[in-house]
Amino acid sequence: MSVLKGKTEPRIWTKPLRELTPETSLGFEVIDFAEQILGIRLYPWQKWLLIHALELLDDGITYRFRRIIVLVGRQNGKTLIVQVLSAWWLYVDSQRHPDRVPPLRFKIVGTAQNLDIAREPWNAVKLWCDPEPPSQEEAEAAIPTLQHATLKVSDTNGDEYIRAKNLARYEIRAAKNIRGKPNARVIMDELREQTKWDAWNATSPTTKSFWNGQLWGVSNAGDSRSVVLIKQRDAALAFIADWDRKVGAGLLTPAQYAERHDCSLALFEWSAPEGCAKDDLDGILQSNPSIGYGAQTVEVVKSDIDTMTDAAYRTEDLCQWVTATVDGYIDVDEWEGTIVSPLEIRIPHGARTVWGIDVSVDRSHTWIAAAVLDEHGRPVVNLRERRKGLMWVPEYMKALAEESGMWEVAIQSKGCPAMEFIEPLKQMGFTVHEIDGSHIGLATGRLRDRVREGRLIHTAQPLVDQAIEGGVTKVIAENEAWDRRRSIVDISGVAAITVALYGLETCEPPQAESSAYEDHDLITF
Template sequence: MAGEKGRTEPRLWTKPLRPLTRESTLGYEVIDFAEQILGIRLYPWQRWLLIHALELLDDNTTYRFRRVIVLVGRQNGKTLIVQVLCAWWLFVDSCRYPDRVPPLRFKIVGTAQNLDIAREPWNAVKLWCDPEPPSLEEADAAIPTLQNATLKVSDTNGDEYIRARSLARYEIRAAKNIRGKPNARVVMDELREQTKWDAWNAVAPTTKSFWNGQLWGVSNAGDARSVVLTKQRDAALAFLDDWEHKVEAGLIGAAEYAAAHDCSLGLFEWSASDGCAKDDIDAILQSNPSIGYGAQTVEAVLADIDAMTDAAYRTEDLCQWVTAQVEGYIDVDEWERTIVSPLQIRIPHGARTVWGIDVSVDRSHTWIAAAVLDDQGRPVVNLRERRKGLMWVPEYMKRLAEESGMWEVAIQSKGCPAMEFIEPLKQMGFTVHEVDGSHIGLATGRLRDRVREGRLVHTAQTLVDQAIEGGVTKVIAENEAWDRRRSIVDISGVAAITVALYGLETCEPPEPEGSAYQDHDLITF
């Protein structure tokens, strides 16, 4: 692995409208500023990003992108990009068009959910430019050119700002404290942490009302809670898909496309492809573009596999989107090892099957699962049906039972909406195994036991696999049971599988009437 280098080009990115030269992008200027003024040699991926993200429109003055979303694995130097950009904006870009934007009105705002995150790049710029450094160490780190261009630095808590002699200003604010004054530039660091819309709704419009305003969102990948980042990324991916099918397919030219579409959102994402193995070297190099150029190494990333949860590793090191940033009750790796192809499953003729039923906590969907033993005596589980609402369930279950000859159902009998099905199903002739509150924890633990033992058999089902990744538990009668409200995703499918397995393994079957078990073929896959 020695000598391996991270990928300069991101896996997902917004293509330029025209060739990028020193006339059509200001990225080269920022690179020169970093080298000649700051003494910083940027990594190849950082230079690539600046060149593409600072693309200009045909007038060679106006930024193409009003919003720039950058996603990259941790410890790759994304904060350095913000530091360099903010210094360049403050001391160079703010003075570019004084007739349109007087430097006095040119304000840069750095923000994050946690103010300490926004303070990190601000402190670096302060270190470079403070005309009155408070210590000898800081004086040694200062850059005289920038010190001479700085009027004042305020480090007062809650009022941190740098004022250039041009009167341009760079300040930091907690996300909750920003309101709608116009801002020339905004950097929202760790955008994945924005779990509500308040900060974005307050900040994003402030650059729209500013001529040539620009907002940068910089982050690792997010999870189901990252509502703001998810929305921006989804919009950018939709644009990329449309561009690919029209421009790259040769159906329309870039200029013609730009004339009819909003092309002002840019996405630049260094991430591993979905579903890759955690130790896939190519994936690691794609999501960690600084490897081979700085302190980041393939070995350091691989070492995190055993040191971090699956969700954290995929989010931070591979920059992959995961269902939730939680430590799930069932280990994801162990769950994946019990997945088999449907062609590998052999169910004996007429094998006893128990259906499991559960309802989403908001009553939006009902889930039906099946549990049966294969020809080796191993429990096989799968999600059989998921539909909106509840009213359809009794008739569906009746048809399913009549077709299969299997009339056993397991349902949590207390504390969940599914308990409403117990009496109607009994009246239809079903044997209903009621899993009450004291036993639901045992049922949840039994599912994990079977996964740990490697005895459980199931096929890959996206909704179930996501629920395993994001499902958390609560303590009931000294046992852990699925917690529908705290889990990031709807885990009702897994809850249905849980009670189905419990019913199959612990509940006595009814006496067979006639030859139901012999006369029906049940195909659950």
């Protein structure tokens, strides 16, 4: 049986201007340095990253990228990349162009919101190079070649640095203390933790004024508070999209594009696709490229599903932004606990069904849900249909009702685009249960109650499951009701389920001379 391996190529990345070879990228040199000097054999994704991130311009000496953003799931070797790069910068790259940058002026700064994070890769380089290791264990871990090239190591708190014999320097600093002199290289670890602009504004200009300077931001996905990372990622995504429209479509060559655009920002993102299931194999392999090459395995990643919150798992293990910004109104684990196989659902012949209708806040899609009781009296809810626009709904509902014999619809009657359907459906003969503002909070709470009680059941539907994860509420008449605008995903499918359930459990069915529930078979799921 073959071993599953993580994806070497990131899901989202900035394309090179030319073929990458030892002549057009210094990444090959770093890989050789890691193997021959440090004794480290990098994983395929780490080699790929170094080769692409250290691309050179046509002059063969200047780095293409001045800012490099790297996003990847946790425990995949981000820190090792920083360690290897820092050592190579300090002992090799600092001496490459003494006519332009004397090694004395070549300074590497590691920083993070929490200084302990920046200290971790610095400590590794210190362990390799300290000419006076304080213990036998550290002496055994040292690399003689680097020890011989090191002038001094200071680990005094607040003044931690490594000085090479060529006088290049690697130090760690709190981000707020970096403002001032130019830096050759800056490493901002866990960039997602930068929730204010102070550190970035103090740090990023220090490389801009330095010839051939580089800033690396290394992290996994952030949330709505990660203002710095969001801004850098958005700018990189806009560049990638523009490149695809022009170069990818063949309108411009890479060289022509580079003549007209700033190509100095790079994004390399190993992340699972938005909306995928938490245990999606391809998503796990895409966001965890070290799987199959070391201790990281699919099983190790999946083990976090039950021991971490949903937002934390998606952010850290899947490197996703989808649900990182909110704590959902309905507990994701409780929701998943009410999922059953379609084969387990038994609906009595002619069971009463109430349809729920809701419209996306931008009016882009209309969602239709169903609520019905199974043979044990448990409410069963599911999304029945989702299509673009609104115009299709009346005729679709008429056909659905004629097929099933079910002519009851529940709709939020105020503050929602779906209220437009109330009168047309009434004219078609539907019984419309209007759920007004004072009751929509009760309906929202009822859905959560049924989930908590374990009474409600439904089948797995990714769009609904995702909405549960990202759905938040607002207070209406002292009750919490779904808030479409603040939710980070489209929750209209859940809103449709909510009104359908409320209509089924609290609204009186219509009185008819001949019960439709006895004359028709219902095929809902």
